[in-house]
Amino acid sequence: MKISKLSKGLLFITFLLFAGSLFVPLWKIDLEAPQYPEGLVLRLYADKIGGDVEIINGLNHYIGMATLHTENFFEFTLLPYIFGGFAAISLLLIFIARRKAVLVFLISYALFILLAAVDFYRWNYEYGHNLDPNAAIVVPGMAYQPPLIGYKQLLNFGAFSIPDTGGWLLIFACILLGFVVVNEYKFFRKK
Amino acid sequence: MSNNFLKATLTIILVSAFFNSCKPKNSGDVVNGDAAQKAYVAPGKYDEFYNFVSGGFSGQMSVYGLPSGRLFRVIPVFSVDPEKGWGYSEETKPMLNTSHGFVPWDDLHHTELSQTNGEVDGRWVFGNANNTPRIARIDLKTFKTAEIIELPNSGGNHSSPFITENTEYVVAGTRFSVPSDYSNGDVPISSYKENFKGHISFVKVGKEGEMDLAFQIVTPGVNFDLSHAGKGKSHGWFFFSCYNTEQANTLLEVNASQRDKDFIMAVNWKKAEEYIKAGKGKKQSVNYAHNKWDEKTHSAKSVIKKEVYVLDASELKDICYMLPCPKSPHGCDVDPTGEYIVGSGKLAALIPVFSFDKLQTAIKDKKFDGDYGGINVIKYEAALYGEVQKPGLGPLHTEFDGKGNAYTTFFVSSEVVKWDIKSLKVLDRVPTYYSVGHLCIPGGDSKKPFGKYLIAYNKITKDRYLPTGPELAQSAQIFDISGDKMQLVLDFPTIGEPHYAQAAPADVIRNNGQVKFYKIEENKHPYAAKGEKESKVVREGNKVHVYMTSIRSHFAPDNIEGVKVGDEVYFHVTNLEQDWDVPHGFAIKGADNGELLIMPGETTTLKWLPKKAGIYPMYCTDFCSALHQEMQGYVRVSPAGSNVPLTFSLGTNIPATK
Structure with missing residues (x-):
């Protein structure tokens, strides 16, 4: 069944959202401490780590956390292609114009989000637990795993993990796709 | 008899009670209930103004917040500072180089903030070295001394570092007249009248702040004291107070206080610029150090320069004019409109106010009263706008609030007096503790004063703070001048001996691109x-x-x-x-x-x-x-x-x- 003009329009917006997410940070971890009233921030882009990486690496050496370097994460070489691919698929769907195709894409996208969350959690766990036993500050039983999403106190730092601009773009893309699917399948319409 | 004795006793008690009630009020009486609130800046909050205060014989410049009086930083300028490595690190040593070699100490008397169109612009603050004559420029993005230039032919660089309204020039006038560096200086001291000369220096300030000694003007030997630039209509002129027109070389406290009037020297610096362009300056060989800090190499370089162009005020008659001013003038201040020039004869009991317009007419009509060492002397009345009568004793300095009022400090009578510039009427007076020297109103010597606070910098402290042996705290006092009456708000101690100070709205400086750290690359x-x-x-x-x-x-x-x-x-x-x-x-x-x-x-x-x-x-x-x-x-x-x-x-x- 062919999809409506409205759905095509929404798919075009989805294309723009995916494309836009390539250029802005997707996720951020805000850090606050008494002696950092100005705050520190770690930003995750599709292709790199940004923000106050050097300063955070400098501070993390006290607790023996491994330093963060973009080149240590294979994800940053992959993610630009994935989001680029998502953008291309969104564009393609306008021409395919099949509601089933949109549904398949939505499901794959949702699976991707789940996978990404698992991956993010895995890295957070890895960095939070794999500590140098010779570090200057060792608190028995203490791990420094940042929250997947939300707030957590880690020694003197409060860590707040939330989507950044790009993350919101991706969330909005998900909502739009969902809306297209619901609309096309007329899930909530009375017959 | 006992009745008479009782009467007499009663009379004595009553009389003494009456006299006691006539005793001047003490400080407890002048502080109003809401003073603390006015000076209170809550923890973590910012002050309204930066106050750049000369450190006097400490040789440094200190930075305070107003109205809290909190000390933020002492900027090392002319004296070594082992705490910051200033003058000790290899990189900073050249900053203190002079034609006399490395000089570890000096005496910083006056601060002057750079201006654009007569308004404080927050780029730089200048300071003078009084002992080994120099001018320093401090960069307000780093609060670090960026440049120091030495002044040849000078002794005691006191009437400095005042600037023109677009910071075209920063000036210096020698307090001690001395034989010029380009003549033989090995002469009897008693040959003052013959061999000793005054030199005033015009130092050009470039776009990046770099200083260059453009020219000097040679004058008869006198003591130049203070100066201020014309502004607005009087832009292009500079006014220097001078004393010891008696040309004494010994016991000046008596011998330099003989004449009824000394002078304010009005300098047409635009004219002087023309003469320099026309090649009228004599190239003289001298030695002076020019030291510059390089923010990229984090190091200073010192260069000894060898020549200066000198204009002779007795030959080029239309550069300098002498305005008679009563009794050893000290402060020489120009109001925000540029029309009124206030002279403060430190031994006088009145304040003369000169009119720039009348001065121009007097020059045009040649209303001269002879000459002084070849410089035309204007008739006193010809340039006088009027006199403030019985303002107090020992006027020293005047600043302005931009609302038509002038505020003058009185050393001898230890007070600040507010008066109306147009009517010359005294409006209010407040005591200071004790013997105030300079005063500061934020932007108070510019075209745009911020007439909210007035700070008095006192010369004597005595009992104002807990005693600390014979050497006591230096002291400043903040007054709220936003109302009709001046109100004492706060005393705060300062470093060194504070002389002149300037203040600027906090935002002008904190938003000027403050450096937080240097980029390693x-x-x-x-x-x-x-x-x-x-x-x-x-x-x-x-x-x-x-x-x-x-x-x-x-x-x-x-x-x-x-x-x-x-x-x-x-x-x-x-x-x-x-x-x-x-x-x-x-x-x-x-x-x-x-x-x-x-x-x-x-x-x-x-x-x-x-x-x-x-x-x-x-x-x-x-x-x-x-x-x-x-x-x-x-x-x-x-x-x-x-x-x-x-x-x-x-x-x-x-x-x-x-």
Whole structure:
């Protein structure tokens, strides 16, 4: 069944959202401490780590956390292609114009989000637990795993993990796709 | 009889009670209930104004907040400061170079903020050196002395560093007239009238602030005291007060106080510029140092310059005019419109106010009263707008609030007097504790004053604070002048002896592009180590160069062996931090030197001459981190001629050498 003009329009917006997410940070971890009233921030882009990486690496050496370097994460070489691919698929769907195709894409996208969350959690766990036993500050039983999403106190730092601009773009893309699917399948319409 | 005795006793009691009630009020009476609220800046909140206060005989400049009176920083300018390594590090030593060699101390009397269109612009603040005549420029993005220029032919650079309304020039006038540097100075002191000359200097200020001695004007020998530029309609003119027109060279307190009137010298500097362009300046050979700080190499360079162009005021008649001014004028202040020039004869009992328009007419109509050493003297009444009658005793300085009022300090009667510029009527007076010298209203010598606060800088403190032996605190007092009556709000102690000060709205400076740290990749210091991998120790004959880095919380290297007695060791320490407010310090045992305070991204050098064999600890002096106390290392010094090889390490041990 062919999809409506409205759905095509929404798919075009989805294309723009995916494309836009390539250029802005997707996720951020805000850090606050008494002696950092100005705050520190770690930003995750599709292709790199940004923000106050050097300063955070400098501070993390006290607790023996491994330093963060973009080149240590294979994800940053992959993610630009994935989001680029998502953008291309969104564009393609306008021409395919099949509601089933949109549904398949939505499901794959949702699976991707789940996978990404698992991956993010895995890295957070890895960095939070794999500590140098010779570090200057060792608190028995203490791990420094940042929250997947939300707030957590880690020694003197409060860590707040939330989507950044790009993350919101991706969330909005998900909502739009969902809306297209619901609309096309007329899930909530009375017959 | 007993009745009479009772009556007499009663009368004495009553009379003495009456006299007691006539005693002047003490300070308790002048402080109103809401004063504390007006000076209170809550913790974590910012002050409304920056106050740049001269440090007087400390040679430095201090920075306070208004209205809280809190001290933020002491900027080392003309005196060495071992705390900050100023004058001790190899990089800063050239800043204190002069034609007399390295001079470790001076006396900073006046501060002047740069202006654009007559308004404070927050780029730089200038300061004068009174003893070995110099002008310093401080960069307000870094609060660091960026440039110092020496002034030839001068002694006691007092009437300085005042500026023109677009900071075209910063001026200097010699307090001591002396034989010029380009003549033979080996003359009898009693030949003052014949051999001693006054020189006033015009230093051009470039776009980036760089100073260049454009020209000097030679005058008869007098003492130049203070000065201020014309503004608005009088832009193009400069006014210098002078005393000792008696030309005394001994016991000046008597011999320089004989004449009824001395002078304010009006200088048409635009005309002087034309004469210089027309080649009327005589090129004279002199020696003066010009020292510049380079923010990229984090080092200063000192150059000795050799010549200056001098204009002769007695030959070029239309540059300088003498305005008679009663009794040894001190302050010489121009109101925000540029029309009124206020002279303050420090021994006078009135304040003369001159009119710029009348001065122009008097010059045009040649209303002269003879000449002084070849300079035309204007008839007193011809340029006088009027006199403030019975304002107080010993007027010194005047600032303006931009609402038509002038505020003059009185040293002898220890008070600030507010008067109306147009009507010359006294409006209000408040006592100061004690004997006020300079005063400051934010923007008070500019076209745009911020007439909210007035700060009095006192010369005598006595009982105002808890006693500290014979040497007492220096003192300033803040008055709220937003209403009709001046109201004392706060006393605050200051460093050195405060003379002139200026203040600017906080936003003008804090939003000027403040530097938080230096970018390591822009560091062009020849001995910088821009990473621990670049750290090393290199021997060149008896010179040992240590390319050292510091980052929380270690030095690289932190173990050094192979240094010998007789070596000159240079610790070139680069602070690798790239974050706000993480300076590191460096000190080593027995150094006959200061410490280093190294800002993030900066490289600074300490020269060390080890005198005997042994182990020398070194450490970070600025509490940098939780592991600051671990930030330390050792240098092994062996006797001269020892075979211990030069080695260095961090984190590993070098194989032992005996």
